[in-house]
Amino acid sequence: MRITDVLLDIVSIPRYTGFVCQHGLIRIMTDEGIVGIGEMSDFSHLPKYSLDARDLQATLRAHLVGRDPFDLVGINGEVAGLFPETMYYYEKGTFVRCGVDLALHDLVGKALGVNVSTLLGGRLRDKLKVCYPIFRSRTLEEVKANVDVVRQRFAQGFDVFRLYAGVNPDADEAFLDAVRQEFGSRVTIKSLDFSHLLDWKSALRVTKRLLPYGVQLIESPAVRNDFEGLRHFRLAVDLPVSEHVWSFKQLHDMLRHDSVDIFNIALIFIGGFAAARKAAAAAEVAGKGVLIGTTQELSLGTAAQALLGASLPNLNAISDPTGPELYIDDVTTAPVRYENGYLLVPDASKPGLGMDIDWNKVERLRIEGFHWSAERVANLQDRTSAS
Incomplete structure (x- = not known):
């Protein structure tokens, strides 16, 4: 061939x-x-x-x-x-x-x-627990709309959320307080995602302020490639720290500095299955956990993310791929499926990635x-x- x-x-x-x-x-x-x-x-x-x-x-x-x-x-x-x-x-x-x-x-x-899961060595699970993203509130006026998002998505079965935080701590706290008042323990905040927008000391101050609202982990609490800052932050908080993996040099430096607890691995940011499995294996050897990250893919890319996550023995944190729920359209004949806050791994009996493209949709969206x-x-x- x-x-x-x-x-x-x-x-x-x-x-x-x-x-x-x-x-x-x-x-x-x-x-x-x-x-x-x-x-x-x-x-x-x-x-x-x-x-x-x-x-x-x-x-x-x-x-x-x-x-x-x-x-x-x-x-x-x-x-x-x-x-x-x-x-x-x-x-x-x-x-x-x-x-x-x-x-x-x-x-x-x-x-x-x-199915691609066979090429990846099989699957250890048929579904991945995922969280829905709450995008950053830069003003207090935006908090109500974000609480509405939680309300709507909770009704659809999503009970874990990831908060993009740090730019306006007053708005972050107002959001977390409103969610706790309305939902109590029925809703979990998986993480505060600082997206590299703050230096580690600033991120630490915001984190300490928001910790009482019950957060599982902290993501990207330092500027890009500040591995020492990441380590300082990690040693200062009693929560797991997660960071995205976007190159093998960066992965090596994070391991060498012992900067993080959980590696956020997304196919799109590391370059596909082969690279992602290599990164996950390095994390496993170092005794680190993994979660499946996202740039918010369409259903084809999300199916690939699910297949990756299904194959990893050290996947030990709630993952992020909910892209098909964020877009008003898609390019597949049927989207990937979510059920009770889980991303279902594509049918193992379907060859390849297990998804079919609707080329009429592609033509319309081109x-x-x-x-x-x-x-x-x-x-x-x-x-x-x-x-």
Whole structure:
């Protein structure tokens, strides 16, 4: 079997918050008619530059056409050379590497007639407990709307929430107090996510203020790549500390500094299944836990996240992928399923990633390429619309 073509489709889908996200779907075609499909999720992140989609398609064609899709190690190594690590959380290279790797796994699974979970060594669980994100309140006036989100999602079965915090501690406390008053122990706050916006001392002050409201862990409580600051913070709080993994150099430095307790691993930020499993194995050897993170993928990318989480022995914290619940549309014939606050892993009997693409939806949602609007930095950080 040989790769004969690579196609890249760009779609634009708003979230319920009004923020519009752009995603890439990569199709790897073969001479046997089998097509692998991967997702490059949510390019609408800082830094505010975009890849040229047609040039990216031409580049991938030049390097993948003629290759054996079963050569996962070789192809991933070459793509990593084309789009190397830059030690930045939202570097676009990992998005590209992830899309290619997911498409290759989808293709190989379909060729063998097996679900990707088989390629990953099987599944240890059939569902992942997940949390719903509450986006940052920058003013006290925004708190009521966020409490309404908790109310609506709790009615749908979500009982664990992740709070983006730190910019306005008064608003954070008002939100947590309102949730506790209305829901009591029926709702859990999984984490305060500081998103690298504060230095570790500032994050520590806010954390101590909010601890009485019952939080399970703290995420990203230092500026990017401040591994010593992360460690200082970790030693100062009696809660697990979590950080995203976005490069192997960064992972090495966090292990060397003993900076975190739980590694937040998302396929899109580390570059696909092979890289994510390598990162999870390093965490396991070091005695660290793992949770499955997210950039809020569509259903295809979320299915891949679920398959990854199902295979990891050291998945020991509530995970984050709830993207399909945030978007007003999707590109699959049926979305991934959530049940009582759990993300259900795709049917093990379906080959590949276990999801079917609705190409009529893709055509309706298609745009010509990645591009930026006039969104302000705060809106990009908080994933909310300027309007």
